[in-house]
Amino acid sequence: MSISRRNFLKVSVATAAAASVGISLPKKAEAAGADVDKWVKGACRFCGTGCCVYIGVKEGKVIAIKGNPEAKTNFGFLCVKGFLAYKCMYHPDRLKDTMIRQKDGTFQKVSWDKALKHVTDKFKSLHSKYGKDAVAYYGSGQAMTEESYTFNKLFKGGFRSNMVEGNPRLCMASAVGGYISTFGSDEPVGSYADIEYSKCIFLVGSNTSECHPIIFRRIMRHKLKNPDVKIIVCEPRKTSTAKIADLWLPVDPGTDLAVFHSMAKVIFDNNWHDEKFMNENARITNGKETFDLAAYKEFLKDFTPEKVEKLTRCPAENIRKAAEWFATSGASMSLWTMGLNQRTKGVWANNLMHNLHLITGNICKPGADPFSLTGQPNACGGVRETGTLCHLLPGTKPVANSKWRAHIEKEWELASGTIDPKPGFHTMKMFDSLGGEESADKPIKGMITCTTNPAQSLPNLNKYIKGMQDSFLVVIDIFPTRTTQLADVVLPAAFIYEKGGVYGCSERRSQLTEKCVEPVGNAKPDAWIAAQIAKYMGLEKLIPWNSDDQMKNNEMAWAEYIRVTKDTDHTLEGATYDRLKREPAGLQWPCPSTDHPGTYKRYVRGMDPMFEHAGFKAKFGVTMPTDRASYFYMDKKGEGKANIWLRPYAGPAEAPSAEYPFYLTTGRVIEQWHTGTMTMRIPEIARAHPNGYLEIHPDDAKKYGIVAGDMVEVTSIRGKSVLPAVVTKASLPGILFVPMHDQQMDRMINFVCNDAVDPGSKEPEFKIAAVQIKKISGPVNVADKYIISDINSSF
Amino acid sequence: MKTSKKIFIMVFILAIGAISFAAFAGSKHPEDMGSKDCAECHADVTPDVFKQWEESAHGFTGVKCQVCHGDEVNFVKSPENATCEGCHAKQIDNNQVPQARCASCHITHNFTVHKVHQYK
Numbered sequence: 021m022s023i024s025r026r027n028f029l030k031v032s033v034a035t036a037a038a039a040s041v042g043i044s045l046p047k048k049a050e051a052a053g054a055d056v057d058k059w060v061k062g063a064c065r066f067c068g069t070g071c072c073v074y075i076g077v078k079e080g081k082v083i084a085i086k087g088n089p090e091a092k093t094n095f096g097f098l099c100v101k102g103f104l105a106y107k108c109m110y111h112p113d114r115l116k117d118t119m120i121r122q123k124d125g126t127f128q129k130v131s132w133d134k135a136l137k138h139v140t141d142k143f144k145s146l147h148s149k150y151g152k153d154a155v156a157y158y159g160s161g162q163a164m165t166e167e168s169y170t171f172n173k174l175f176k177g178g179f180r181s182n183m184v185e186g187n188p189r190l191c192m193a194s195a196v197g198g199y200i201s202t203f204g205s206d207e208p209v210g211s212y213a214d215i216e217y218s219k220c221i222f223l224v225g226s227n228t229s230e231c232h233p234i235i236f237r238r239i240m241r242h243k244l245k246n247p248d249v250k251i252i253v254c255e256p257r258k259t260s261t262a263k264i265a266d267l268w269l270p271v272d273p274g275t276d277l278a279v280f281h282s283m284a285k286v287i288f289d290n291n292w293h294d295e296k297f298m299n300e301n302a303r304i305t306n307g308k309e310t311f312d313l314a315a316y317k318e319f320l321k322d323f324t325p326e327k328v329e330k331l332t333r334c335p336a337e338n339i340r341k342a343a344e345w346f347a348t349s350g351a352s353m354s355l356w357t358m359g360l361n362q363r364t365k366g367v368w369a370n371n372l373m374h375n376l377h378l379i380t381g382n383i384c385k386p387g388a389d390p391f392s393l394t395g396q397p398n399a400c401g402g403v404r405e406t407g408t409l410c411h412l413l414p415g416t417k418p419v420a421n422s423k424w425r426a427h428i429e430k431e432w433e434l435a436s437g438t439i440d441p442k443p444g445f446h447t448m449k450m451f452d453s454l455g456g457e458e459s460a461d462k463p464i465k466g467m468i469t470c471t472t473n474p475a476q477s478l479p480n481l482n483k484y485i486k487g488m489q490d491s492f493l494v495v496i497d498i499f500p501t502r503t504t505q506l507a508d509v510v511l512p513a514a515f516i517y518e519k520g521g522v523y524g525c526s527e528r529r530s531q532l533t534e535k536c537v538e539p540v541g542n543a544k545p546d547a548w549i550a551a552q553i554a555k556y557m558g559l560e561k562l563i564p565w566n567s568d569d570q571m572k573n574n575e576m577a578w579a580e581y582i583r584v585t586k587d588t589d590h591t592l593e594g595a596t597y598d599r600l601k602r603e604p605a606g607l608q609w610p611c612p613s614t615d616h617p618g619t620y621k622r623y624v625r626g627m628d629p630m631f632e633h634a635g636f637k638a639k640f641g642v643t644m645p646t647d648r649a650s651y652f653y654m655d656k657k658g659e660g661k662a663n664i665w666l667r668p669y670a671g672p673a674e675a676p677s678a679e680y681p682f683y684l685t686t687g688r689v690i691e692q693w694h695t696g697t698m699t700m701r702i703p704e705i706a707r708a709h710p711n712g713y714l715e716i717h718p719d720d721a722k723k724y725g726i727v728a729g730d731m732v733e734v735t736s737i738r739g740k741s742v743l744p745a746v747v748t749k750a751s752l753p754g755i756l757f758v759p760m761h762d763q764q765m766d767r768m769i770n771f772v773c774n775d776a777v778d779p780g781s782k783e784p785e786f787k788i789a790a791v792q793i794k795k796i797s798g799p800v801n802v803a804d805k806y807i808i809s810d811i812n813s814s815f
Numbered sequence: 816m817k818t819s820k821k822i823f824i825m826v827f828i829l830a831i832g833a834i835s836f837a838a839f840a841g842s843k844h845p846e847d848m849g850s851k852d853c854a855e856c857h858a859d860v861t862p863d864v865f866k867q868w869e870e871s872a873h874g875f876t877g878v879k880c881q882v883c884h885g886d887e888v889n890f891v892k893s894p895e896n897a898t899c900e901g902c903h904a905k906q907i908d909n910n911q912v913p914q915a916r917c918a919s920c921h922i923t924h925n926f927t928v929h930k931v932h933q934y935k
Contacts, residue, residue: 053907074904084897089905096904100882103901201910229877237876553899690877703888704881708852803850 068394070525116541161399164521198370217387224357351387401524638783729799
């Protein structure tokens with residue numbers, strides 16, 4: 021340990037002082053921390069930040085979690101969810117037995133053998149009667165990579181069905197569409213490390229302080245150390261994120277495309293753009309033809325800040341200032357999440373953010389990056405990268421790509437033509453197509469869900485509940501949920517720290533969690549369940565990792581996955597299990613060899629190993645000129661250029677009207693995770709947010725005679741919800757906000773949300789609905805911390 | 816400041832720490848919390864403490880009352896080092912006086928030099 025003179029004096033004084041009051045100082049101070057038998061390295065269970073943790077185990081139980089100070093994501097810090105996650109593991113509601121629903125509607129405990137036989141017999145029967153696409157898989161950005169890879173292989177390679185989806189469709193699909201349509205390849209160019217190099221940070225469609233609190237901590241520290249760094253927040257709500265902002269750009273939901281175009285116009289009007297960078301690295305296009313800069317300027321001519329202010333309610337002066345800071349700071353980074361993605365124009369919103377970076381050259385250099393923050397811990401690694409979606413194969417390559425299909429078939433030792441070239445149904449269509457055997461118009465008759473709760477989390481729930489109820493529904497989860505209430509079979513899953521595996525976070529970083537303890541009761545790892553289904557269906561050759569040693573199973577699945585994708589731009593070939601076990605902070609792809617340190621920034625010569633990757637170049641026919649410092653090598657046109665998109669302005673699918681005069685937007689709060697099935701079972705968290713509520717501006721509250729605590733009915737054309745009012749100036753007048761975690765039926769806000777999808781990404785517009793409100797009663801105490809405890813309770 | 820003065824101050828702080836450790840062991844929340852969030856009452860009954868917290872790094876990053884002080888059934892007036900370790904493992908590891916609580920020196924709710932005015 022190096023120690024300065026000043027510190028040395030401090031330590032010396034402390035030692036002397038301690039001795040004087042009878043305290044002896046041990047060399048290591050771990051004794052002062054949690055009393056555990058061992059600390060096991062792993063990843064946090066919750067958001068997409070990818071915080072690296074140590075899990076404290078004592079007498080075979082997890083009793084503590086602490087941050088890993090060596091982590092490159094969180095530097096040891098955790099939010100309340102990650103810190104207290106272990107508390108839900110031993111909640112009495114944990115599902116510990118396999119269960120089959122009986123004719124009387126109640127569940128009966130059965131053995132694993134009986135449950136697996138029941139499930140696979142039914143799947144075989146449905147396949148035989150209705151075809152290979154009659155059974156679907158709906159997974160999660162919270163499942164381990166090995167689990168998603170296994171289910172994907174089982175369905176696409178085993179059942180020959182592309183009816184494979186996951187909840188990342190509901191949160192990140194528009195970001196994927198944005199990255200692929202602009203740069204030709206999914207996932208960010210840069211890393212979190214750009215935060216500390218940036219001079220201007222543009223937070224848009226992200227309540228970072230609550231939804232990615234550890235990323236927010238980094239931004240806060242950066243601002244504190246460098247007060248001249250400009251922080252801009254663009255949001256309909258003045259959230260707690262805005263506490264550190266220099267500038268707030270309030271916008272009506274769904275109108276921010278005009279703000280982004282207006283910022284571009286201001287940048288061009290003031291010659292703040294980087295024409296040299298644009299000419300070398302980008303083309304201006306509408307997807308059909310390319311244009312010159314004059315045409316782009318002409319396209320933008322109507323987006324004056326004054327006109328845009330009228331459209332969006334964002335002050336013209338704020339747009340001008342934001343454009344100036346963004347373009348002239350020297351290094352601007354933007355970060356966004358669901359506020360841009362969960363939109364019917366989500367891909368376009370992503371494109372327009374990339375545009376701002378491309379026209380100002382704020383990309384491919386330290387501190388300058390357009391960065392989409394992922395919501396879930398393994399949406400990137402587990403679902404996007406393994407291709408566990410209806411249109412993809414491992415390596416994030418389309419199932420419709422015949423060359424890649426042939427490659428996967430060869431790697432999986434399948435006969436040529438086994439994998440169906442036709443994509444399956446995207447999530448909303450999949451659930452719309454789900455129904456009972458008697459429903460001729462519902463082609464999907466069975467579904468297996470893993471680590472997700474669609475009966476609460478889908479938008480416009482009223483439309484989709486019947487399909488789940490009527491179909492043969494198999495649910496793999498750790499607690500009773502709204503979805504288990506509709507299930508025919510419930511399979512108890514192991515928690516992350518009871519099974520281990522890899523999570524890949526927002527910044528292309530894969531981190532291994534070691535198995536810490538045995539699963540509770542008869543719960544089993546999801547990958548084991550998938551492998552057993554394969555075995556019971558005679559597909560054990562396809563999924564051979566079916567032993568009772570789960571870390572061994574995980575390692576086999578991972579080794580195959582990184583071999584199959586080794587020549588892609590997402591290569592993790594150097595991130596072997598042995599290495600991931602040793603690395604204190606995981607590895608960022610591309611990581612092509614075991615001696616490669618991982619990649620901080622893509623597309624930059626000298627930083628990105630793909631410039632020298634012979635296998636990749638051969639496989640994808642990429643040639644790279646030696647005189648380009650940056651090169652977008654996945655450009656479909658082979659010019660190494662990114663696309664600056666001329667996207668016309670479009671508002672939300674549903675705007676307020678005389679009948680439905682308010683915008684409703686939804687989101688998370690720091691303590692609660694998604695549908696609250698885990699976090700509401702942690703007492704400290706449940707107390708902080710025991711129920712959903714409706715945020716309303718004081719002007720609107722006054723107009724409707726609403727005071728704090730009054731019960732308010734909020735209604736869209738799809739459904740309604742009844743919630744207590746919180747009167748706050750945080751939102752603009754005319755905009756309501758409801759957090760989405762509450763499981764209590766009357767307060768489940770997704771009955772109200774819109775299921776209209778983006779035509780490109782198929783992601784639904786959770787974030788914007790037109791609603792009306794009505795005061796129902798005075799205050800009622802609804803702080804009931806509601807959870808579904810009884811597995812036999814009905815929906 | 817002279818070294819002898821520093822030693823005196825350190826001894827004083829440690830003594831306070833030792834006393835507070837004894838005083839806070841087995842602490843119980845003085846009121847029935849019902850279904851209320853801590854902040855619902857403490858913004859009014861301990862406004863200075865609440866304001867200090869609100870303007871601290873913990874306030875900015877959403878480390879609310881419950882994280883350090885627990886729920887009603889596991890309430891502690893002064894958090895144990897094992898709690899601080901959740902985020903400050905390195906500091907715990909480097910702590911030269913592990914028998915003293917972190918809170919003995921990091922007094923009340925200021926914690927660090929962060930202040931809201933520094934962002935304005």
